[in-house]
Amino acid sequence: MLNKIKGALFGFAIGDALGATTEFLTKEEIKQKFGQVKEIVGGGWLNLARGETTDDTDMTLQVARGILKNPKDPVEPIGEEFLKWYASRPKDVGIIISTVLGSYNGNWFETAQKAHYQYLDEKSAGNGSLMRCLPVALVYKDIEEMEAITRRQSKMTHYDFLADETCAIYNRIAYHVLRGKNLKEAIKDVLKGSMYESALKGEKPAFDPDGFVVHTMYWVLYWLLTCDSYLEVVVGAANEGHDSDTVAAIAGGLAGLACGFDGLPKEYVDVLAEKEEIERIAIELSKR
Template sequence: MDIMNRIKGGLYGVAVGDALGGTTEFMSRKEIANRHGYLTEIVGGGVWSLEPGEVTDDTMMTLCVAEGIIQNPLDPLREIGELFLEWYRSDPKDIGNIIRQVFRRYEGSWFEAALIADLDLGRSAGNGSLMRCLPVGLAYVELAQLEKMSRMQSRMTHYDERCDEACLIYNRIAWRLMRGEELRAAIAAEISGTPYADILTQTEEPDCEPSGFVVDTFRWVLYLLLQSSSFAEVVQKAANLGGDSDTIGAIAGGLAGVYYGFTGIPQTYTDAILIRSRLDAAAQKIWELRVGQLEHSDSPK
């Protein structure tokens, strides 16, 4: 599978999982079943009154990270931050509490704002940095740079080490998938020796809610990826969980999109997304960035 197929699949995978799961966010499984049966189509609505194909903070912040990296791949912190603030000032429908607190406290230093928010809230182990981190895994060829940028973009809003860990594992899986490794093998290699290792042998659902706590979210994401056989199955299962379904769908959909490729995402899903032109532009620029790195390194394609 060519690299562009994987890059575009990853970005669209985030958006599709987000748009599908946005309909059922904060609902229980029983409520979803009563209202939708088993949700398989992007229909909008939900708590945010979404238009069909409209995305939420998961995808929009992912694009901020992608476009910041494109503008300044060697040190994108300032560019990502400016895009975050531009998005925040647009008065988005959906924004996580931890991220909102960081934005309110930002006075020139993202890391300081994240620390203050963590101290004020007493916690910052939400899934808001994991939901947006995939562009790092798509853009960087060298693993050391990928790890550095994964941690940096996470610490801009989330001070908790568990968020760093999840972003690092997630993007290292993406790095392996970009090199053509099988999904299960890539996951196994990166969760071995971590608190998520037991997911590999688990056949029953995780014993945690599909919540916004980063550890719970990531356990569900890994479980869905390992227990599904297609992109559609991954995001549909995520949407029908309820809880933080849009974010779980976006995170799982991102890796599923990298693995199955853009051509592995049903066209009815990709055609429904309202911000296709922005996703297409970001995918093209990330591909160009990646090609440029490969031309100046000995890394395998």
């Protein structure tokens, strides 16, 4: 179990670090500038150091820390982690998350609803809650409780139903993979009858991998269903461009969960700036 949990968290962070180099570039611009990004090199629009990750990994670890503080009702401790991080002036915060954290009124769900209607023009179906939801699937043994908390952590910042529905579908897949199911079989079983069933055709999405949660999920599913190795998944996603760090991280989390920590390339793990903290949190999550 620890091997799988470490695989998920490290797999996520590797995807984030790889994709951060190419974020907001087009596929053609990546080819011209790099040929193909296969190593963690840093840089990108955030000018990251080699091995540094983005808000995707930051918020994933915040969710994990909040759960560890109060597994029965983690909303408030997760929120405390969000606010502490936001106050530290991170290099990057998504628009929806920044709007909610900057207008927090003491109630997460009311704040998210108000932001949706008053500040975001009813557009809160971003991928910011999907990118951080994986730790929930790694802790809760009851699938109904797992899904309920998955949705609640999403609703803290993203009021739109599309965001929490996508989080729930993603974490259902993770839940079954953690318990030994083959990744592609888990995807097929969970997607049947869902809003993402058409992804099972394995066709390349006809839209860019941008910040819209539905587009993000279709790209995540495309890489997971059409690639045969962890590295193929994250390198493919990183070199597609646009919101490449988030797609590579989310896909990398499931691919890493499936192959386990032992299946990840050691040279990628070793370069991560936060590897000690990721290791610590993985161990704590595995004890739950």
